[in-house]
Amino acid sequence: MTRRTTIDDVARLADVHKATVSRALNPRTEHQIGRETVERVRAAADKLGYIPNAMARGLRTANSMTIGVILPDLTNPLFPPMVRGIEDYLEPRGYTALLANTDDNEAAETAAIGSLLARRVDGLIVASGHSDFAALAEARDAGVHAVLLNRDAGGVRFPLVGGDDANGIREAMAHLTDLGHREIVHIAGPERLSTSVTRREAFEAACAARPDVIGRIVEVPSLTIASGFEAMTAILGAGGKRPTAIVAGNDLIALGVLRSLRAHGLSCPDDASVVGFNDMLFAEDFTPPLTTVRVPTLQMGREAARLLLDIIQSGEQPTADVRLPVSLVVRGSTAPVRP
Amino acid sequence: MTRRTTIDDVARLADVHKATVSRALNPRTEHQIGRETVERVRAAADKLGYIPNAMARGLRTANSMTIGVILPDLTNPLFPPMVRGIEDYLEPRGYTALLANTDDNEAAETAAIGSLLARRVDGLIVASGHSDFAALAEARDAGVHAVLLNRDAGGVRFPLVGGDDANGIREAMAHLTDLGHREIVHIAGPERLSTSVTRREAFEAACAARPDVIGRIVEVPSLTIASGFEAMTAILGAGGKRPTAIVAGNDLIALGVLRSLRAHGLSCPDDASVVGFNDMLFAEDFTPPLTTVRVPTLQMGREAARLLLDIIQSGEQPTADVRLPVSLVVRGSTAPVRP
DNA sequence: TTGAAAGCGCTAACAC
DNA sequence: GTGTTAGCGCTTTCAA
Numbered sequence: 122m123t124r125r126t127t128i129d130d131v132a133r134l135a136d137v138h139k140a141t142v143s144r145a146l147n148p149r150t151e152h153q154i155g156r157e158t159v160e161r162v163r164a165a166a167d168k169l170g171y172i173p174n175a176m177a178r179g180l181r182t183a184n185s186m187t188i189g190v191i192l193p194d195l196t197n198p199l200f201p202p203m204v205r206g207i208e209d210y211l212e213p214r215g216y217t218a219l220l221a222n223t224d225d226n227e228a229a230e231t232a233a234i235g236s237l238l239a240r241r242v243d244g245l246i247v248a249s250g251h252s253d254f255a256a257l258a259e260a261r262d263a264g265v266h267a268v269l270l271n272r273d274a275g276g277v278r279f280p281l282v283g284g285d286d287a288n289g290i291r292e293a294m295a296h297l298t299d300l301g302h303r304e305i306v307h308i309a310g311p312e313r314l315s316t317s318v319t320r321r322e323a324f325e326a327a328c329a330a331r332p333d334v335i336g337r338i339v340e341v342p343s344l345t346i347a348s349g350f351e352a353m354t355a356i357l358g359a360g361g362k363r364p365t366a367i368v369a370g371n372d373l374i375a376l377g378v379l380r381s382l383r384a385h386g387l388s389c390p391d392d393a394s395v396v397g398f399n400d401m402l403f404a405e406d407f408t409p410p411l412t413t414v415r416v417p418t419l420q421m422g423r424e425a426a427r428l429l430l431d432i433i434q435s436g437e438q439p440t441a442d443v444r445l446p447v448s449l450v451v452r453g454s455t456a457p458v459r460p
Numbered sequence: 461m462t463r464r465t466t467i468d469d470v471a472r473l474a475d476v477h478k479a480t481v482s483r484a485l486n487p488r489t490e491h492q493i494g495r496e497t498v499e500r501v502r503a504a505a506d507k508l509g510y511i512p513n514a515m516a517r518g519l520r521t522a523n524s525m526t527i528g529v530i531l532p533d534l535t536n537p538l539f540p541p542m543v544r545g546i547e548d549y550l551e552p553r554g555y556t557a558l559l560a561n562t563d564d565n566e567a568a569e570t571a572a573i574g575s576l577l578a579r580r581v582d583g584l585i586v587a588s589g590h591s592d593f594a595a596l597a598e599a600r601d602a603g604v605h606a607v608l609l610n611r612d613a614g615g616v617r618f619p620l621v622g623g624d625d626a627n628g629i630r631e632a633m634a635h636l637t638d639l640g641h642r643e644i645v646h647i648a649g650p651e652r653l654s655t656s657v658t659r660r661e662a663f664e665a666a667c668a669a670r671p672d673v674i675g676r677i678v679e680v681p682s683l684t685i686a687s688g689f690e691a692m693t694a695i696l697g698a699g700g701k702r703p704t705a706i707v708a709g710n711d712l713i714a715l716g717v718l719r720s721l722r723a724h725g726l727s728c729p730d731d732a733s734v735v736g737f738n739d740m741l742f743a744e745d746f747t748p749p750l751t752t753v754r755v756p757t758l759q760m761g762r763e764a765a766r767l768l769l770d771i772i773q774s775g776e777q778p779t780a781d782v783r784l785p786v787s788l789v790v791r792g793s794t795a796p797v798r799p
Numbered sequence: 800t801t802g803a804a805a806g807c808g809c810t811a812a813c814a815c
Numbered sequence: 816g817t818g819t820t821a822g823c824g825c826t827t828t829c830a831a
Contacts, residue, residue, distance in 0.1 A: 125580075125602065127824055138802045143826055155800055170601070174525060175578045176515045177824035180807050185515060195540045195547070198741060205535050208561060217558055217575060222547060236556060239465075239514045262509070263464065376745060401535060406715060408747040426820090466808055477818045482810055489810090494816055516808035519823050 126169040135165035142166070146170035146173070179241065188429065189219045189237035191230070192248040198401040199418065203248055203270060206422020214430065216243075223249050225343075231256045238263055244429045246422075249314040250274035250281075268429040270421060273315035276347070280432075281442040282425040286316055286398075289414035290323035292449040293368055293396045296412070298331060302366040302394060303457035306337045308352045308378070310344045312372040317344075317370055320398065324368060337364065344370055349377020350384075357385050365393060365458045372404050372413055379407060379454070390456035400450055409453030417445050465508040471727040481505070485512065499648055516773035518580065527768065528558045529577035530569070531587040537740040538710070538757065542587055542609060545761020553769065555582075555784035560757030562588050564682075570595045577602055583768045585761075589613035590652040591619075607768040609760060612654035619771075621764040623656055629662035631788040632735045635751070637670060640797035641705040641733060645676045647691045647717070649683045649709040656683075656709055660739065663707060676703065683709055688716020689723075696724050704732060705799045711736035711743050711752055718746060718793070720763075729795035739789055756784050 132139040144150040145162035154162075165171075179185040181218065188211055193199045208218050219242060221233035230249070234256040237245065245260055245267035252275035260267060261277050270280040276341060297305060307324040310317030321338060328336030339356065341348035349369060369375035375397030382389050387411055389395050397404060397413035404411040426441055432438065469798055471478040476497060483489040484501035493501075504510075516523040527550060531539045546559050558581060562573035569588070573595040576584065584599055584606035591614035599606060600616050608620040636644060645732040646663040649656035660677060667675030678695065680687035688708060696702065708714035714736030721728050728734050736743060737753035763782055771778065 128826095129824080134659075139824090140826075141801060141802080144801085147826085153800070158800080170598075172574060172578050172602075174519070174580060174780070174824055176518045176580060177807090178826075179515045180519055180809085181824080182515070183807070194544070195534075196544050196741075198537070198540075199533045201537075201540050204559075205533070208534070208559065214569070217579065220547065220559060221551075222544065235511060236551075237680065239511050240556065241513060241515055246625075259509075263511075266626055312624075376742075380745075403536075403715075403742045403745070405717075406742070406746050408745065410818045468808080478808090479810075480817055483817085483829080486810085492816065497816080513808055516823090517810075520808080520810045521827085522823070628809095 124172070126171045128171070128173070130169055131162065131165045131171050134169060135162045137162060137404050144347045157215035176242060184243050185241045186216050187219055187240060187242045188247065188426070188436045189221060189233075189240075189242040189245045191221050191223060191228070191233055191237075191245065193225050194222055195220065197373075198272075198403075199399055200248060202418040203403075203425075206419040206424075207246060207426045210423045210430075211427035213401045216430070224443070225249070225251070225437065227255070230254060231259075234260055238265065244268070244433050246270050246425050246429060247274065247279070250315065252276075252315075253313065259363060266429060266432045268398060268432070270425045271316065271418075273345075275313075280428060282421055282428060283316075283442070283444060284416040284421065284447045285444045285445070289324040289416070289447040289449070290320050290368065291327055292447075293414055294324065294327035294334075296324045296449055296451065296455065297394060297396065298370070299301050299451055300366075300394065303333055303366060303458070304335045304337075304362060304364045306339060306356060306364040307364045308349060308370050308374050309338050309340045311340065311342055315346070320370060340372065341370070344373055346377040348371050349374030350381045351377070353378040353381035355386070356382070357381065363393070366455070367393060367395045369395060372399045372401045372411060373452050375411055375413065375454070376407060379409075379411075383408075389454050391459065394455040394458075396455060404450075405452060407454075412452045412455040413450055415450050417447070421445055464513070467512070469508055470501065470504045470510050473508060473788060474501045476501060479483045522538045523582045524580045525555050526558055526579060527555050527580075527765070528560060528572075528580045528581040528584045529587065530560050530562060530572055530576075530584065532564050533561055534559065536712075537742075538610075538738055539587060541741075541757040542761035542764075545763075546585060546765045547757040549762045549765035549769075555769070564569050564588065564590070567596070569593060570598075571735070573599055577604065582739060583607070583772050584608050585609050585610065585764050585768060586613065586618070589654065589655075591615075592652065605771045607764045607771070609764040610655065610757075614652075619767060621760055621767060622655075622781070622783060623760065623786045624756040624783045625658045625786070626662040628755070628786040628788070629659050629707065629738060630666055631786075632737075632753055633663065633673075635665035635788055635790065635794065636705045636707070636733060636735065637673060639705075639733065639794060642797070643671055643674045643676075643701060643703045644707060645678060645695060645703040646707045647709055647713050648679045649679050649713070650681055653683070657711060680709070680713065683712055685712050685716040685719070688713030689720045690716070690718035692717040693723070696720065696726070702732070703759065705794070706732060706734045708734060708736050711738045711740045711750060714750055714752065714793070718748075718750075722747075728793050730798065733794040733797075735794060743788060743789075744791060746793075751791045751794040752789055754789050755785070760784055
């Protein structure tokens with residue numbers, strides 16, 4: 122890699138001091154410099170293909186124009202839209218996102234935070250919040266600004282941008298009861314995830330408000346297809362009355378439920394209705410197309426980035442969390458209960 | 461954000477010179493320092509929570525330990541596994557990936573390259589290659605090392621890591637002809653993508669080798685569900701004999717084909733067999749589950765990262781491209797041709 | 800409006 | 816085995 126052009130090269134060619142080059146090329150200080158000089162500097166910079174070194178600038182200005190994004194697994198379809206939303210907001214503002222996958226694993230969380238702090242990120246967007254995210258405290262101690270995305274964290278308090286999960290469950294339950302369902306099982310995600318708790322509580326509240334509805338909760342250890350499959354298989358294997366509807370903790374669980382139903386020779390929605398959560402990619406292409414709660418993941422990413430940049434620029438912590446509206450999308454996996 | 465601890469703080473506490481701290485904390489130079497001193501420095505660093513400033517280090521060493529990843533759209537399910545593979549390889553080696561989405565748009569490509577060059581990435585992995593990626597020349601001129609992932613680029617020559625697409629199409633065609641299909645349409649992606657060209661040529665070759673097979677090619681402008689839907693709708697709308705099988709340029713197109721079939725009240729695979737390409741996430745959950753060519757995207761990402769780091773460390777350009785094996789996954793969207 | 804000088808935090812060459 | 820010195824490429828006082 123041949124030596125890159127530096128500000129001194131440009132200064133020499135334009136026959137000015139490098140400080141002048143710096144000012145001429147920075148939109149915020151450009152007005153301090155004579156019109157003609159700016160032109161000359163620009164011409165020189167263009168000619169040499171000068172691209173300022175962001176590391177040198179960052180070292181001097183003490184901000185890296187870089188945002189760390191911590192998520193469990195990019196391969197989980199929930200996250201790419203969030204990341205895209207974040208990047209779309211950051212990019213035109215000169216910021217770059219640094220991604221770190223944690224796989225819900227404490228060692229990786231610690232490593233991720235360490236790597237991001239070493240790169241002196243100006244802020245953190247944490248989409249992998251859970252109740253015992255110890256490494257997050259390190260970031261807090263380092264004075265890094267952070268915003269939580271989708272999932273709340275336990276110990277460390279940062280503002281949260283999420284969807285209105287409780288309302289999503291309410292709508293799902295209203296839809297199912299309208300269809301005549303009275304025996305409903307909620308397959309809930311692990312308690313360490315705030316979204317699981319919110320959804321479960323909303324489910325319980327909805328049942329409490331409708332004494333004719335018999336609600337039951339099954340908790341699974343992870344929000345995966347496998348967990349959904351196993352939970353549904355257990356439900357079908359157990360004796361007693363089969364529920365007529367399932368409210369899954371998320372779409373992956375719902376997909377596992379669909380697969381289990383199929384494996385048992387049962388039909389959805391004829392033998393059981395299923396509702397998912399998130400409206401992830403391809404939810405409409407499953408067999409049957411999934412009725413689910415749409416969460417505006419792309420917009421959530423944008424909002425998180427916006428909130429974080431606001432915090433960085435103002436230096437103030439915001440007062441309240443941001444809850445974006447969700448909406449029920451009715452498709453083929455729900456139907457009136459069979460007589 | 462309170463001032464972070466620097467190497468001088470650690471030096472003061474350990475009562476050594478900062479150069480000693482630097483050496484003691486760097487695994488590669490640690491042996492130069494006395495055992496006891498290393499311990500003392502480590503203790504001091506731990507106590508202060510010292511995390512070296514990667515920008516300062518990068519400025520001094522002239523490498524950022526950073527790799528730029530250029531892709532069309534993270535939201536396209538083809539890419540998250542590749543990115544994950546890249547990150548999994550980079551992370552334990554101290555590198556971080558910087559993502560840039562281009563949306564197949566020239567302005568964004570230029571902006572992406574510029575932003576990555578400003579951050580002085582040590583190398584580039586380009587998953588958005590196409591025949592007129594002009595901005596790539598800028599990277600080449602800057603002396604940046606690069607590896608192409610999945611798609612080849614036109615003008616600028618860099619090593620490519622991809623799947624054995626030609627063989628994938630051969631296997632798909634063998635499968636279809638075994639099932640008795642003789643009228644087959646290939647819905648090909650745009651010519652600017654090397655994968656489209658390779659697949660199309662393999663399709664043509666397979667047809668040429670089987671004179672009893674009537675192959676036809678329909679080209680679409682993008683590898684999307686919408687393109688697949690429109691193409692299939694046009695095929696069904698046109699008079700003449702309907703093909704008994706479709707070889708889609710990728711899974712998204714195949715999905716569009718499935719949707720179109722359904723919209724026309726036709727059944728897959730009864731009225732037409734469909735083969736996709738990539739085996740992207742959830743291909744097995746569609747209606748019907750998609751027969752497709754599995755491309756090892758995660759492994760391709762790893763390989764690309766490995767190749768790039770090798771190039772960076774050795775300074776040598778590799779001789780040949782890397783082609784990873786692909787395999788046909790037979791599922792429900794293909795069946796024997798109806799008599 | 801522009802120049803000079805200092806320094807961000809680190810590592811590498813050179814001393815001893 | 817450890818200290819000294821210089822400098823990576825930039826921005827930002829302070830002067831003029």
